[in-house]
Amino acid sequence: MSNTARTIMLVDDHAVVREGYRAMLQKQPGLSVVAEASDGVEAYRLYKETGPDLVIMDLSMPGIGGIEAIRRLRQWDKRAKILVFTMHQNAAFAVQAIRAGASGYVTKTSPPETLVHAVMDALSGKIAISPDIDHELALSHLAGESAAADLLTAREFEVLRMLLAEKTTDEIAEALHLSPKTVANLHSLIKDKLGVGTDIELVRLALRQGILTQVDLGER
Amino acid sequence: MSNTARTIMLVDDHAVVREGYRAMLQKQPGLSVVAEASDGVEAYRLYKETGPDLVIMDLSMPGIGGIEAIRRLRQWDKRAKILVFTMHQNAAFAVQAIRAGASGYVTKTSPPETLVHAVMDALSGKIAISPDIDHELALSHLAGESAAADLLTAREFEVLRMLLAEKTTDEIAEALHLSPKTVANLHSLIKDKLGVGTDIELVRLALRQGILTQVDLGER
DNA sequence: CCACCGTCGTGAAATTTTCCCGGCAGCGGC
């Protein structure tokens, strides 16, 4: 193993968090932060420029989100190592991140040692998942709550996304060139497949599963 | 003015963020971090113990949320200075925080200088609002979007909260000792008053206004 | 070829949403 420092890039839209990373990683010998980005596109640019050994990335960011950023980085460099470090204690997000090519998923509530361990694991090629997410994953399995994306057909998922984003049944019908009646049928079928009774439950489920994110909704 | 260091307590459930605060504040002479808490009740306990000059507090925390924590701190010490530092770029939250007794509201996306300035302002008794929230406030005024809590009567608000939390109309009716018919009428009236057409829009509005928070929903 | 699945739509029944209504209680003004 080389004894030069391993290089790290930080990606987080909150300056205070990046400061925190630095403070925590500085204590660790053999690590060196070589770049910082505050959003996905900047991360992409800086990765190509500096080619760090590891990227530590948040998920919730302006512009392209973290998941999409991971995907693009891995497309550019198939061997990029990306450790997700996020506030979302949510198994669905973790699954999405790993599928997109992340090497690990650690929540921000974890103690500093967990992050350091995960960094080491990721650098040595292991996949690191923080314990709370392991627990989450186990829970959602036990609850039999499969991912909505798997239960629904492509068409149904499309309608679901529009239901959550757009407004009325009629608007969706027009956008998708369907009869309003069909949209209503789909809407009903979706709720049935997902096992929810009301639209409100539907939104909550979508939030949990990361189909809808907070930024899509309220927070302008 | 005394030339002893001003004391600060940090409240945030993410260890990495607390590290970030420290790193940013350390560069500033005359400030000293004397306590750290990771949730509302711990903050309350430590405040009584250490009596800091200023509290820097996040809003989204496990257990009692930040707003409630502010309220309790101010109840214990009417002159407590509390600076909210949060990821929520949301005017409704800012209004709630200030009403609860906060001395300022700064978002985590702000550059470090903004935090430092806000700390100084808060220490000298001024109320500091970060520019993006000012802008948000102006926007929501222009949009004529008044707070839901002001538009609705107490009863209506009660039903709204239950609609967002509970399940069916019938369950709410029973919990509130009302006829299902009345709940349905209220439900309709609420949507009318709030100017939304569908339940999904209702949830989104509630999220924006901070009536519902993410922790109430999905993220278990 | 045939069975199966996803897609799209119709029709009709069941349910919900909406709108309009009246009664009742509290509250301030005259």
Add this chain to the structure above:
DNA sequence: GCCGCTGCCGGGAAAATTTCACGACGGTGG
């Protein structure tokens, strides 16, 4: 007291919707 106003509670009926059963069509795979 009396009046007007507002909030609260529900009934009734029309309108819209959700739900369910059903059929058609194209693709896919055994």
